[in-house]
Amino acid sequence: GAVVSQHPSRVICKSGTSVKIECRSLDFQATTMFWYRQFPKQSLMLMATSNEGSKATYEQGVEKDKFLINHASLTLSTLTVTSAHPEDSSFYICSARSRVTSPLHFGNGTRLTVT
């Protein structure tokens, strides 16, 4: 089945630094990838839709200058959390679709802790 790899799985960083999270589709080409954020015991909240070769579309309330998304190829999208604050600590999970009609396949998520 379709595999999405997300790296790193866990990261701890200091306030004010930036963190990059990678999302790769390993065995298929993903023209669209989605980035979600999840707080403990809560639902997945869509942050942005990442389209290969174009600017990401951010959901209302998501700061695009803080959460930089780059989708440079059909198999790689990156989310960079800039100038991280403790309130950015969360579980970030990416997803990708191999064809427009197939279900989303998710990475294993990245647990970010900002100290």
Next chain:
Amino acid sequence: AQKITQTQPGMFVQEKEAVTLDCTYDTSDPSYGLFWYKQPSSGEMIFLIYQGSYDQQNATEGRYSLNFQKARKSANLVISASQLGDSAMYFCAMREGPDNQGGKLIFGQGTELSVKP
């Protein structure tokens, strides 16, 4: 307003019994898709089952079936013969728009299922 509602924060079921997880949705789009995902404590999201708005029959995948009641806008997940490994969070999700437009998924609040031995 919530587009996807899961009213059961937590559910318990005895091993080998069946359990129904509720999901209601709200959309004015005639074309949409409904999904169920399982999220174990490790965090990964596992796709379980899909139902398209125009599908005539309820979707089934092994022990999972989707009780799709379009007029009531409900898409309940039924897990038959529960196993200990079914203990996890379960999310209902909806994609608005036609299948071939690859729209985003909106998730419900989730239901935490615990299977008792």
